[in-house]
Amino acid sequence: xxxxxxxxxxxxxxxxxxxxxECVQDMDHENMFWYRQDPGLGLRLIYFSYDVKMxxxxxxxxxxxxxxxxxxxxxxxxxxxxxxxxSMYLCASSWVNEQFFGPGTRLTVL
Amino acid sequence: xxxxxQHPSTLSVQEGDSAVIKCTYSDSASNYFPxxxxxxxxxxxxxxxxxxxxxxxKDQRIAVTLNKTAKHFSLxxxxxxxxxxAVYFCAASWEGSQGxxxxxxxxxxxxxx
Numbered sequence: 001x002x003x004x005x006x007x008x009x010x011x012x013x014x015x016x017x018x019x020x021x022e023c024v025q026d027m028d029h030e031n032m033f034w035y036r037q038d039p040g041l042g043l044r045l046i047y048f049s050y051d052v053k054m055x056x057x058x059x060x061x062x063x064x065x066x067x068x069x070x071x072x073x074x075x076x077x078x079x080x081x082x083x084x085x086x087s088m089y090l091c092a093s094s095w096v097n098e099q100f101f102g103p104g105t106r107l108t109v110l
Numbered sequence: 111x112x113x114x115x116q117h118p119s120t121l122s123v124q125e126g127d128s129a130v131i132k133c134t135y136s137d138s139a140s141n142y143f144p145x146x147x148x149x150x151x152x153x154x155x156x157x158x159x160x161x162x163x164x165x166x167x168k169d170q171r172i173a174v175t176l177n178k179t180a181k182h183f184s185l186x187x188x189x190x191x192x193x194x195x196a197v198y199f200c201a202a203s204w205e206g207s208q209g210x211x212x213x214x215x216x217x218x219x220x221x222x223x
Binding site for chain 2: 004042
């Protein structure tokens with residue numbers, strides 16, 4: 001079975017902190033994605049990567065950056081966390097069309 | 111770019127009844143339409159998908175239909191059970207999307223025993 005793991009299920013940070021969310025997949029997938037999920041807004045794409053060291057902006061990249069140094073790992077970075085970044089963050093990986101999601105990280109920024 | 115609209119946003123049914131969730135898409139180039147189910151505390155999981163060369167697909171109690179002319183597709187769940195309660199997302203993708211999916215905003219389905 002494909003497994004996508006995220007480093008934390010729950011995270012509480014303070015405004016202005018630098019936050020790292022880690023995602024690891026074990027199926028050698030080329031593509032990896034970061035979404036945020038908010039009530040009534042569905043899944044919004046932040047960034048995606050289709051290869052090591054490659055990244056593409058999604059619909060809401062402002063305030064975020066990403067890193068993909070190894071094929072299996074895709075990191076989401078909040079350079080200076082703000083309260084409006086409190087959300088559920090979902091990582092996914094895919095080969096061709098089907099995306100496999102991790103369990104999510106619920107981030108609260110105080 | 112592609113846009114996917116999903117209705118309704120919430121749906122409540124009695125156990126044993128059928129549930130239907132509808133989505134429309136804007137880009138006629140879209141050719142892959144998956145449906146994801148998200149249970150509480152978990153990430154979304156693919157439950158069924160359909161490609162543009164097929165009009166209908168069934169898997170036990172769930173089915174998806176696609177009308178390319180009208181650009182809409184629907185998820186049908188028959189004989190609903192309490193464990194069907196979840197948030198359902200439709201999505202669309204196209205050739206050369208590099209695995210990108212455009213998601214609808216989701217439907218929260220509640221099945222009452």
